[in-house]
Amino acid sequence: MIRASSATVHFPGTRMVMGAVCVLAAWQGLAAATTGALLVAGPLEVINHIAENAGLYARAVGVTLSSAAWGFLLGNLAAVVLAALAILRPRAQGVISGLALLTFCLPLVATGPILRVVFGPGEGPQITLAALAVYYTTYISVLVGLRAVPATWLDLVTSYGRGRGTALWRVQAYAALPYLVSGLQIAAPAAILGALVGEFTGAERGLGVLTLQAMRDLDVTATWAIASLAAVLSIMLHAGIGWIANRVLNEEPPLILAPPVARGKPNYSRSGAATGALTALIALSLWWGIAEISQLSSFFFKRPDDVWVFLVSSDTAAQNRAELTASGLETARALLPGYFAGLGAGAGLAILLTLVPGLSSVAMPIAIALRAAPIVTTAPLLVLVVGRGAVGSAVLVAVMVFFPVLIACLHGLSRAPGQVLDVMDSYAAGRWRTLIYARLPAMLPAFFGAARMTVPAAVLAVTVVEWLATGRGLGALMALSASLSNYGMLWSVTLVVAVSAVAGYAAVARLERAVLSVFASEQVQ
Amino acid sequence: MAPDRAPPPDIVCRALDKRFGDVEVLAPFDVTFEAGKTTALVGPSGCGKSTLLRLIAGLDTADSGELSIGGQTADAVRGAGGLAIAFQDASLLPWRTARGNVALAQRLARQPVDRVAIDALLNRVGLTGFLDTRPGALSGGMRQRAAIARCLITRPRLLLLDEPFGAVDELTRRQLGLELPPLWRSEGTTTVMVTHSVTEAIFLSDRILVLSPRPARVLEDVEVRLGHPRASEMMEQAEFIDAFKTVTAALERGEAQRQNALAAQ
Ligand SMILES: Nc1ncnc2c1ncn2[C@@H]1O[C@H](COP(=O)(O)OP(=O)(O)O)[C@@H](O)[C@H]1O
Ligand SMILES: [Mg+2]
Numbered sequence: 001m002i003r004a005s006s007a008t009v010h011f012p013g014t015r016m017v018m019g020a021v022c023v024l025a026a027w028q029g030l031a032a033a034t035t036g037a038l039l040v041a042g043p044l045e046v047i048n049h050i051a052e053n054a055g056l057y058a059r060a061v062g063v064t065l066s067s068a069a070w071g072f073l074l075g076n077l078a079a080v081v082l083a084a085l086a087i088l089r090p091r092a093q094g095v096i097s098g099l100a101l102l103t104f105c106l107p108l109v110a111t112g113p114i115l116r117v118v119f120g121p122g123e124g125p126q127i128t129l130a131a132l133a134v135y136y137t138t139y140i141s142v143l144v145g146l147r148a149v150p151a152t153w154l155d156l157v158t159s160y161g162r163g164r165g166t167a168l169w170r171v172q173a174y175a176a177l178p179y180l181v182s183g184l185q186i187a188a189p190a191a192i193l194g195a196l197v198g199e200f201t202g203a204e205r206g207l208g209v210l211t212l213q214a215m216r217d218l219d220v221t222a223t224w225a226i227a228s229l230a231a232v233l234s235i236m237l238h239a240g241i242g243w244i245a246n247r248v249l250n251e252e253p254p255l256i257l258a259p260p261v262a263r264g265k266p267n268y269s270r271s272g273a274a275t276g277a278l279t280a281l282i283a284l285s286l287w288w289g290i291a292e293i294s295q296l297s298s299f300f301f302k303r304p305d306d307v308w309v310f311l312v313s314s315d316t317a318a319q320n321r322a323e324l325t326a327s328g329l330e331t332a333r334a335l336l337p338g339y340f341a342g343l344g345a346g347a348g349l350a351i352l353l354t355l356v357p358g359l360s361s362v363a364m365p366i367a368i369a370l371r372a373a374p375i376v377t378t379a380p381l382l383v384l385v386v387g388r389g390a391v392g393s394a395v396l397v398a399v400m401v402f403f404p405v406l407i408a409c410l411h412g413l414s415r416a417p418g419q420v421l422d423v424m425d426s427y428a429a430g431r432w433r434t435l436i437y438a439r440l441p442a443m444l445p446a447f448f449g450a451a452r453m454t455v456p457a458a459v460l461a462v463t464v465v466e467w468l469a470t471g472r473g474l475g476a477l478m479a480l481s482a483s484l485s486n487y488g489m490l491w492s493v494t495l496v497v498a499v500s501a502v503a504g505y506a507a508v509a510r511l512e513r514a515v516l517s518v519f520a521s522e523q524v525q
Numbered sequence: 526m527a528p529d530r531a532p533p534p535d536i537v538c539r540a541l542d543k544r545f546g547d548v549e550v551l552a553p554f555d556v557t558f559e560a561g562k563t564t565a566l567v568g569p570s571g572c573g574k575s576t577l578l579r580l581i582a583g584l585d586t587a588d589s590g591e592l593s594i595g596g597q598t599a600d601a602v603r604g605a606g607g608l609a610i611a612f613q614d615a616s617l618l619p620w621r622t623a624r625g626n627v628a629l630a631q632r633l634a635r636q637p638v639d640r641v642a643i644d645a646l647l648n649r650v651g652l653t654g655f656l657d658t659r660p661g662a663l664s665g666g667m668r669q670r671a672a673i674a675r676c677l678i679t680r681p682r683l684l685l686l687d688e689p690f691g692a693v694d695e696l697t698r699r700q701l702g703l704e705l706p707p708l709w710r711s712e713g714t715t716t717v718m719v720t721h722s723v724t725e726a727i728f729l730s731d732r733i734l735v736l737s738p739r740p741a742r743v744l745e746d747v748e749v750r751l752g753h754p755r756a757s758e759m760m761e762q763a764e765f766i767d768a769f770k771t772v773t774a775a776l777e778r779g780e781a782q783r784q785n786a787l788a789a790q
Binding site for chain 1: 605
């Protein structure tokens with residue numbers, strides 16, 4: 001679909017270079033300031049280190065990229081098929097989305113070791129985890145795209161007596177392409193992250209294996225080198241997909257923040273609670289079904305009733321619950337402050353940047369690029385800097401939440417309708433009053449969308465840091481249970497983490513609906 | 526008229542009722558649109574004209590009442606590719622060229638794509654030189670011409686036009702209003718057209734229904750006694766002026782009734 005006209009391809013080149021230079025300079029400065037502390041390796045040192053071990057790193061990057069690519073392909077394929085199904089069967093949309101979210105909320109820290117047992121050595125777990133890491137964001141992007149079609153385009157198809165399938169194929173598929181691209185852009189770094197976590201679970205080769213080695217050897221330079229490589233790869237893939245899409249579609253991919261929250265009463269008859277119950281029922285049946293069909297040993301592949309026995313009816317149930325609760329509280333102490341700090345910092349900085357004209361347009365591309373960096377791979381670095389306490393985990397969670405929220409809020413703040421801003425101007429309302437009356441209300445939907453979507457990301461971040469670095473909380477409990485073959489505990493923690501993440505998501509969605517119905521009622525779709 | 530095509534249907538609406546929540550749009554609405562004729566619907570905005578067209582096209586369903594299209598349901602007519610509707614906005618697909626948008630209609634109507642006919646039709650509606658242009662690069666008037674070509678290419682028996690020239694300047698509008706109707710008249714098509722312009726209604730139609738403010742009722746049923754094809758000069762004819770006066774007076778009556786109803790509240 002290459003257009004004949006040679007429209008200029010908008011690419012924030014200069015700004016990106018400026019941003020990159022700033023980041024590199026700050027980094028080198030930090031390294032210079034902390035020499036001797038064995039915490040920070042500067043960019044020059046890192047480049048030297050990589051050049052000296054070029055062969056090693058090239059092979060590792062190749063292995064990780066290959067796993068990530070397979071996962072990317074399979075995960076996105078699944079996402080597109082799921083989204084198409086959800087559009088063709090609108091009544092099933094709630095359940096499909098619910099199952100997709102639940103699967104996405106399964107903690108990689110637990111699914112990794114379980115997959116390792118299922119697959120044995122090889123690339124299986126890496127590919128599966130990469131696929132699991134990408135499919136949800138792509139599913140959401142494509143679904144938003146498929147639904148963002150003007151109603152008359154669908155009426156056109158109906159007026160010729162054709163059905164949903166034709167509409168999907170002839171109209172919605174094309175209309176959703178830019179949204180798909182935007183989903184793929186987010187998916188590329190996520191696939192690398194998934195592959196890395198898969199490699200942490202006992203692979204033979206790849207960047208993840210090198211990360212574990214560097215951490216064990218307390219090799220600061222290597223740790224920084226690997227994190228930099230992963231970040232550069234992710235940013236390049238993100239930019240590369242955007243560039244290709246730009247050439248092919250001749251259109252800027254839209255910035256997708258989150259699917260809109262459903263209005264209190266959606267047009268299909270089932271209520272939210274009924275959809276939730278149905279989703280839970282189907283999830284349990286699937287769990288059971290897979291266990292029965294796959295004939296996997298019940299020693300490590302636990303069924304729902306095994307978890308029930310472990311947590312409720314066995315002799316040691318009380319003790320098991322106590323252990324789980326203690327770890328859960330430890331995790332919550334890092335997760336909640338980090339999550340709220342990330343939300344606050346993201347929204348706050350966005351507002352600040354908007355008050356200084358011109359600054360936000362510089363900050364936006366930098367933030368988008370940094371969002372692509374697999375932040376979890378910086379966990380070892382962060383622990384080097386802030387230590388093994390809850391603070392380290394909280395900071396990482398905050399960073400993980402910060403970027404999506406910043407981007408969403410910048411986007412939202414810039415979206416106040418032009419006429420509204422003109423009206424404010426005509427009353428000579430200053431910056432502050434414009435902010436309060438026009439821009440903040442426009443920011444709210446974006447802010448809440450991001451707050452919702454970052455719940456699973458925050459849970460992922462906290463469990464991975466606890467596992468890799470701090471050795472506390474549910475992340476550590478999962479890792480320990482896996483290595484001790486305490487599969488009852490592993491499956492119980494997995495279930496608790498996934499259900500809590502879904503509950504957190506639902507709670508934010510409920511708050512979002514309440515706030516938006518007051519402050520931005522037209523935005524509640 | 527082509528031999529392989531069923532004759533145009535009449536449309537019979539009996540006691541149609543349609544409401545959106547608390548808003549009564551049609552309450553009960555009775556009218557018959559004659560087969561093979563062009564009927565214009567004129568009325569204040571928000572009175573329910575688009576809603577009526579959507580009901581006829583089967584894109585919405587009435588809460589009660591009967592609607593038959595040549596004795597069939599809207600679904601049956603649509604399924605046979607016998608219906609075409611032009612929406613208030615042109616609703617062209619932005620990733621398809623003018624040609625591609627017209628071709629899509631044939632695909633959707635399960636007709637073979639006839640490139641020669643498509644090009645000929647696009648040239649006839651005045652898009653020569655813009656056949657391979659995408660909607661984004663067409664002017665508002667060009668888009669509406671392409672939308673009309675998209676409607677006509679499937680040779681529908683029933684043509685529904687919702688303010689087809691809404692986004693066009695007055696001069697182009699007059700020109701299109703004279704050039705295009707012969708294209709569908711020659712096929713023998715039942716046409717229902719919504720317009721805000723009384724002049725346009727008279728130029729394009731055989732009959733004008735003036736609708737009241739919501740809920741829509743027929744305030745005046747005006748037959749247009751002008752020959753075909755229509756021409757600009759007809760504006761001077763007594764028949765034209767009579768029709769203009771009757772329609773305008775009915776519109777003013779409707780507005781006065783609305784004001785009275787408001788004052789009574
Ligand atoms: N999908 C809908 N939901 C709610 N109200 C609607 C809908 N479609 C139309 N209406 C209302 O019905 C009335 C008639 O609308 P419409 O038929 O579009 O009027 P018009 O005569 O201007 O074409 C208006 O008051 C409009 O607000
Ligand atoms: Mg209308």
